[in-house]
Amino acid sequence: MRRAKLILLASASLLLACSNRKALDKEALMDPAACQGCHPDAYREWSGSMHAYASDDPVFIALNAFAQRETNGEIGDLCVGCHAPMALHVGATTDGLNIEDVPRRLRGVTCYYCHQIDRIEDDHNAAFHLADDDMFRGGIGDPVDTEAHRSGTLAFHDGRRGESSALCGSCHDVRTPSGLQLENTFAEWRESVFAQGPSPVSCAGCHMPGRSGPVAEVPGAPVRRLHDHSMPGVDVALSPWPEAPEQLQAIQRDLRRAITATLCVQPGTLGPEVVVVLDNVLAGHAFPSGVTHARRAWVELVAFDGEAPILISGVVEDDEPIVELEDENLWLMRSRIFDEDGTEVHFSWRAKTMETTLLPAAVTSDPTDPRFSHSVERSYPLSILPSKVRMRVQMRPIGLEMFDEIIESGDLDPAVLDSVPTHILAGTEIEWTDADGLGCVN
Ligand code: HEC
Ligand code: HEC
Ligand code: HEC
Ligand code: HEC
Ligand code: HEC
Numbered sequence: 175m176r177r178a179k180l181i182l183l184a185s186a187s188l189l190l191a192c193s194n195r196k197a198l199d200k201e202a203l204m205d206p207a208a209c210q211g212c213h214p215d216a217y218r219e220w221s222g223s224m225h226a227y228a229s230d231d232p233v234f235i236a237l238n239a240f241a242q243r244e245t246n247g248e249i250g251d252l253c254v255g256c257h258a259p260m261a262l263h264v265g266a267t268t269d270g271l272n273i274e275d276v277p278r279r280l281r282g283v284t285c286y287y288c289h290q291i292d293r294i295e296d297d298h299n300a301a302f303h304l305a306d307d308d309m310f311r312g313g314i315g316d317p318v319d320t321e322a323h324r325s326g327t328l329a330f331h332d333g334r335r336g337e338s339s340a341l342c343g344s345c346h347d348v349r350t351p352s353g354l355q356l357e358n359t360f361a362e363w364r365e366s367v368f369a370q371g372p373s374p375v376s377c378a379g380c381h382m383p384g385r386s387g388p389v390a391e392v393p394g395a396p397v398r399r400l401h402d403h404s405m406p407g408v409d410v411a412l413s414p415w416p417e418a419p420e421q422l423q424a425i426q427r428d429l430r431r432a433i434t435a436t437l438c439v440q441p442g443t444l445g446p447e448v449v450v451v452l453d454n455v456l457a458g459h460a461f462p463s464g465v466t467h468a469r470r471a472w473v474e475l476v477a478f479d480g481e482a483p484i485l486i487s488g489v490v491e492d493d494e495p496i497v498e499l500e501d502e503n504l505w506l507m508r509s510r511i512f513d514e515d516g517t518e519v520h521f522s523w524r525a526k527t528m529e530t531t532l533l534p535a536a537v538t539s540d541p542t543d544p545r546f547s548h549s550v551e552r553s554y555p556l557s558i559l560p561s562k563v564r565m566r567v568q569m570r571p572i573g574l575e576m577f578d579e580i581i582e583s584g585d586l587d588p589a590v591l592d593s594v595p596t597h598i599l600a601g602t603e604i605e606w607t608d609a610d611g612l613g614c615v616n
Pocket of ligand 2: 206209210213216217218220221225283284285286288289312313314330331332333334338341378379382389399400401402403
């Protein structure tokens with residue numbers, strides 16, 4: 175029912191611009207490099223994004239190869255369906271094993287793929303229909319004519335419209351062959367306050383901020399809202415890649431604002447304690463979201479008596495897996511996945527069930543609703559009141575222990591590990607000292 179409505183909305187708002195034959199041939203339409211001359215900003219931003227990198231990522235290549243072997247090929251085109259959808263679409267690959275030989279223009283999530291979507295058939299696993307014509311769909315509304323391609327407007331490509339979240343959502347919700355709902359960013363967004371009301375905040379509304387400028391570098395092009403295509407999240411390129419320093423900076427900028435922290439020191443009912451409260455204020459979904467079985471976000475906290483630490487939690491070296499820390503107080507935000515025997519596993523295709531410890535998104539803006547407060551708190555017991563406490567939240571795109579098996583199997587070069595960053599969420603760096611008095615600081 176909902177699906178039928180999506181399709182209807184799509185065709186109702188499609189305006190055909192101009193039907194003359196256009197200059198770019200099929201191969202050029204599919205080649206991001208052919209857009210660079212007229213859309214230099216979109217091209218530059220996209221070229222550094224994880225969308226462009228999605229099938230160059232050495233971890234992706236290694237995991238896909240490992241999965242194909244372990245499932246005797248049953249995993250099929252699942253992974254490339256989202257990570258190299260154009261290569262699959264034109265038949266340049268069936269299983270991604272030859273991805274390094276596929277022409278560059280077909281790798282990753284490309285301009286053509288997103289801008290040719292004219293129908294969305296389901297809400298997960300990249301169930302898209304492509305028009306495969308010479309028209310690029312966007313959100314402009316009154317595009318000027320160009321000799322390069324036709325232009326058309328579709329709600330799916332207009333970040334001001336809630337429907338546009340479905341364009342991101344069908345890739346950002348992943349269901350495994352066993353039916354496990356592994357990645358749930360779209361489902362989380364749909365339940366959140368951001369999806370509600372007359373003017374919802376779409377994925378693009380947050381992830382593609384606008385600025386003024388011409389959409390195309392051609393004479394007479396009007397000044398419009400130009401939307402950022404770099405889409406920084408958490409993940410970074412692990413091999414040399416364009417725009418890498420800019421991506422890292424943007425990730426840290428966005429992570430700084432994503433969640434807030436409050437640090438309290440109090441006598442407690444069972445003895446002195448430190449209480450940490452984390453609030454997912456800005457993510458339109460859980461935090462972390464998406465590949466949460468790989469993500470590791472955790473609280474680092476140290477309490478001192480004078481110079482002597484009396485409680486240490488979540489402190490690891492840069493090359494040390496956080497899950498291997500022996501730390502009964504550790505606050506780790508992630509998902510754990512289990513096979514049919516209930517044994518914890520690393521890889522999604524082995525998983526049947528999942529448990530999560532994520533920070534939920536806001537679901538209502540009504541302060542009288544009991545669900546209004548969605549912050550999460552943890553207590554750290556102490557033997558004596560401290561004189562100083564320091565905390566911060568840290569995050570890794572992928573847990574270092576996830577690499578063990580794919581390194582052992584020879585699929586992944588261990589040197590890749592050195593490039594996995596540990597992000598510090600600067601907005602959660604807090605220090606309490608006894609000068610603040612018992613109570614909370616943030
Ligand atoms: C010769 C210049 C030129 C080239 C090359 C070009 N475009 Fe465009 N494109 C334009 C112009 C002009 C517009 C309309 C701009 C406006 O109205 O402000 C446009 C608009 C668009 C839109 C918005 C459509 C809408 O109605 O919202 C998309 C999406 C787009 N182009 C994608 C691409 C892609 C992808 C490529 C590369 C395969 C490409 N363009 C190559 C000139 C070009
Ligand atoms: C992951 C999907 C995706 C990919 C990949 C993508 N775009 Fe877009 N693009 C969008 C969405 C969504 C919008 C509309 C944003 C909005 O309205 O908030 C957009 C908008 C545009 C526009 C209209 C102007 C604007 O900024 O709103 C142009 C032109 C464009 N994209 C060109 C490109 C080019 C060129 C590439 C490749 C180099 C590309 N896009 C890759 C999703 C994508
Ligand atoms: C064809 C599938 C597809 C579509 C459509 C798509 N994405 Fe993605 N997206 C991916 C894949 C695959 C990755 C991960 C690439 C990687 O890290 O190797 C990704 C990565 C991202 C990231 C970075 C995640 C991180 O942890 O660093 C963000 C943010 C993002 N996408 C937002 C969006 C938004 C917003 C839209 C809609 C405008 C969208 N995506 C549409 C497949 C897609
Ligand atoms: C209200 C703003 C907002 C909306 C709406 C929103 N996001 Fe996010 N998103 C964020 C923030 C803030 C973060 C955390 C900072 C970061 O990772 O860049 C984030 C993180 C992410 C990430 C990184 C995953 C991780 O580990 O946290 C992905 C992927 C993503 N968003 C995709 C989406 C998609 C797809 C949608 C729509 C279904 C969406 N977002 C809607 C704000 C938003
Ligand atoms: C329905 C689309 C979809 C399918 C199917 C899919 N992925 Fe992804 N994958 C994504 C998206 C979206 C992201 C980024 C999400 C985020 O950052 O939260 C991602 C991220 C990743 C990452 C980056 C993890 C990190 O944190 O650095 C790897 C590696 C990966 N996927 C491998 C695979 C493999 C291997 C398969 C097949 C077994 C697969 N994916 C199937 C959409 C998909």
